Every structure is written in C-alpha cells, then in structure tokens.
Amino acid sequence: MTTNNPITTSFAHQSTAMDVIRGVDLVGRRAIVTGGSSGIGVETARALASAGAEVTLAVRNPDAGQQAANDITGTTGNDRVLVAPLDLADQGSIADFVANWDGPLHILVNNAGIMAAPLSRTPQGWEMQFATNHLGHFALATGLRPALAAGDGARIVSVSSAAHLRSPVVFEDIQYDKREYEPWQAYGQSKTANVLFAVEATRRWSDDGIYTNSLMPGAIQTNLQRYVSKEELDRMRSGNAAAWKTVEQGAATSVLVAASPLLDEVGGRYFEDCQQAAPAQPGGRTGVADYALDPEAAERLWQVSTALLKG
Template identity: 60%
Template sequence: MTKTENDHTDRTTALEVVEGVDLTGRRALVTGASSGIGVETARALAHAGAQVTLAVRDTEAGRRVADDIAATSGRDDLVVAALDLSDLASVDALVASWEGPLHVLVNNAGVMDTPFGRTAQGWETQFGVNHLGHFALTTGLHAALAAGASPERGARAVSVSSSGHAASPVVFDDLFFERRAYDPGLAYGQSKTANSLFAVELTRRWGSEGITANALMPGGIWTPLQRHWSDEQRAAAEEQSRRAEQSGAFRMKSVEQGAATSVFLATSPQVEGIGGRYFEDCHEAEVVERLDGLAGVLPHALDPEDARRLWEVSEELLSDARR
C-alpha cells in the first residue's frame, strides 16, 4: 500500500491544505457544517473556489456560519440546506431538492457517546445518524456524483471516521443493541468502523464511474461532539490528553487543524483516483493490530468482506424503512 507523501503535519490547517488548489466550477456539500470541524472544512472549500452547500440541522446556525465564511472568502454563493440525519424523510428531501452535479461530498456530521436512543426509523442513534443517515444521503446523491466525475477529475466522498473505530467492529448480529447491554463507547466505535467500511465499498462499487471515497481520523479536538460527556468524563479526558501531550504520544488540535485531513481528501491532487483508505494528518494511516494513542487503523475497519456485507445490510434497512 503506497503511502501519500507530502509536507503536511498534525499542525497543518485546512486553509494551508488548499493553498494553490483551484476548485472553481466545483460544487461541494458538507454535512454538519454549522459547528466544529465542519465549519472549517466548508470555509477551506469556499476559499479554494468551490460553491459550498452547508447541510445542517440548525439552519439559523448554518446561515450565521455561511455569512461568516462569505465575509472571509469573498464568496456570495454559499447555500444552507436543512438536513437531519436521524430522519430518512429529511435526508430524502435534501436528495430530492438537489439539482445538477456534485463533485465533493464531505460526510462530516455525527454524534458521539449519546445515551441510548432511536432515530425516526427506530435505529440506534449513533449507528443511525453516523452511518445510515450518511449512507442514505450518499447513495441518494449517486447520480449527482457520477455527473460530477470526469476522466480528468473524479468526484469524491469523504467519510469522517475516528480512532474510536478501535472500540468495536460492526456487530452484524446486533447492530442496534437489542440483545446486549447498550454501551455508548461501543456504539460510537461501531458507527466509526462503519464510516470507514463505507468508503471501502463505495470505491469498489463506484470507482469505475470516477467516484472514490476515503475515511479519516481528524485528530483529538475539543468540539461540541463531546457534549454528551459528563463533567467527570470531560475532566478525565482533559487530564488524559495533558499527560499524552507531555509524553509526546499525541497533540490536541485546533478545529482548523482538525479539518485539514478532510479537506486534503476532498481536494488534493495526490489522492486523485485513490479510494478505500483511511488517513490521519493528511497521510495514509498504518494498518496496526493495536492503536498507539490515536494513530493507526485496525484491520476490521478496512475489511473488504465486512464492507460489502455492511453495504448490503444498509440497503436492506433503508428499503424496509421506506416501505
């Protein structure tokens, strides 16, 4: 497996990634673009010349972000679209409203460590939002992505995964914790493994059409993603991160740095035609048997048979839900 060589590091920002990149004439859609790294992902794409759609639950927050990005990028063509990934009706409405080609889709939105809950379709919340919602969105936009691909420049999907994938493979026999005790960390880990597997199978299925997908770990970043943690959990995590930084195991990132790998996969000529892989710090991650801090990807997150099975199961779940 060839590594992607460049000068980017864990300190590189999203805007630094797009220096010299021209996205004029290309259209991008970023989910969860009203907070966290989604904001900086959308900002960098706009700065590079893309026409960006911010797909968000809170459209008022999305409009505030769009206004801010317009002021910093000079672009006046940002679009805010309503998207609730916990409800297929919302996903299908966005898909139905989309017109024309799509060149870049960044599946960035997500929830983490939520209390047990269910989506509108009755699916466990984290798997339903993080994977199935994005699966429905991406497959619904397949024709738009195909229209956006050309022999010179393909269309790209970007799947924001996490080192949390190490907590759990996809447990096909009990996806929604109906026969085992619910554990927020395991549920999150399963959904992040699914995000990576989705990129593997999408590339296998759609690569011949010029559409590729890669997954990524953004890094350790303090964002609203941790809002479901208790005060004790947050304090423990902050202490753990301090110790890890002191030991040199890893460094926490700003949101601008955390968005860099998403933007790299969405824009860099270095990954043109490359798909089905997992990246960190703008480099392809090493496949390892155990994570060293936050670095590396476990084999179960790239397993082609699990990726194929997940796609088929996801199609069945969507089909059943729409009947």
C-alpha cells in the same frame, strides 16, 4: 485505478485546513458539507469556499447554518455558500435534500455526527449513533450517486475517528437489541462503519469516477462532546494534552481528502494527521484496524444498510 502505494504528504499534525488548501483551485466545483455550521465542519467548508468552490452547508438548524455561511462569505469573499436543511436521523429529510439537489456534485463531506450519546432510537428502531453517523450518510451518498457520477472525478469524505478502534461492526446485534448498550462502543461501531463505507463505495463506484476515503480528524473540543461529562473530558485531555488540535487543525485532514491532487483516483484509504494511516497496533490509539478495511465486512455492511433503508 487506485494505487497500492501509501499516500504521504508534506502536512502533519499541526497543519491547518488553510495550509492544505493553499494552491488548490476549486472554481467550478460544488461541495456539500454535512454539519457545516459548527466545529470542523465550518472550517472544512471555509477552506473549500476559499479555493472557489460552491459550498452547501447541510445542517439541522438552518438559522445556525446561515450564520456560518455569512461568516464564511465574510472571511473568504465567496458568496456561493448556501444552506439547506438536513437531519441525518430522519430518512424523509434526507430524501427531500436529495430531491432538491440539482446538477453535478464534486465533493461530499460526510462530517456531521453524534458521539457517546445515551441510548435512543429512530422511529425505525435503529440505534441513534449508527443511524445518524452511518445510515444517514449512507442514504445521502447513495441518493446523490447520480450527481456524484456527473461530477467527473467526484470525492466522498467519510469522517471517522480513532474511536473505530473500540469496536467492529457487530453484525449479530448492530442495534443493541440484545447486548447491553455502551455509548462509546456504539460510537466506535458507527465510526468503523464510516471506514467500511469508504472501502465498499470505492469498489462499487470508482468506475463512475467516484472515490471515497475516510479519516480521523484528531482530538478537537467541539459540540461533538456535548454528551461527554466535564470530568471525562478533562481526563481525556490530561491523558495527552499535546495531541489535541484546534478546529482549524482538525479540519485539515478532511480538506486533504476532499481536495488534494495527491488523492486523485485514490479511494478506500484511511487518513490521520494528513497522512495515510498505518495499521493499528494492539492497545494503540492510532492507525486503522484491520476489521475496518476488511472487504467482506464492507460488502456485508452495504447489503445490511441497503436492506435497512428498504425497510
């Protein structure tokens, strides 16, 4: 059962993924990292591979994925770093990925995402950030549930963001059919969905030994900012330059959630800087919002997501 005591660790803001994985043995374990060809995804995959896991990079661009896989093998000596195509905005691509997966799965890192993108929609009419960041990963995780249940203590890592503090899930108009679209608000809504998914997935699947936690990796400059102007990025950095992390530091909390023995049979929590986060304070930029951990909202989101995928 999940305990109620907050998880604290010896790691902190400046800890790296390799710091966190040191001493952890993942030989015989199999992991998937979405968006594993760049940014914190590749460093998360590298850390898991360094501990002996078989790691599949689930990526939109298989050529870039293979380059990353070769690099990870070169630095870790682990040649069980695989590449598979996956487009989270394409339900057919997700179905193909799930159909091609064989055997148990022990770690699923839902890492890929888009941020602050201009308004665009999938063929189903879904707003692209919500569709990619939440619905795509929701479809992937639910599709892989049998493999995770066979994993004997499997974990799902739901990479969220402090941007979840910008917006709850607005159930009355998730897809921005009625309200004016605002890129950061839409991103925030999708990141709240990532936290709510961890809450409800743990409630539904912990009896199968599957536990899900969410996290804020930190402020890291990666391809995720491709829709953010240089002026806005400079403004973000100048606001609190010390808060920014390297990609190796940014992957640390993902790796903690994926592999630390401290999180055995722990789920439904939100982590930042390698610690379980405290409740967010009004106007603050850290911590977790009450609405992101609300069990009623989590169950509602699950039901809405299931209905959307059934079409």
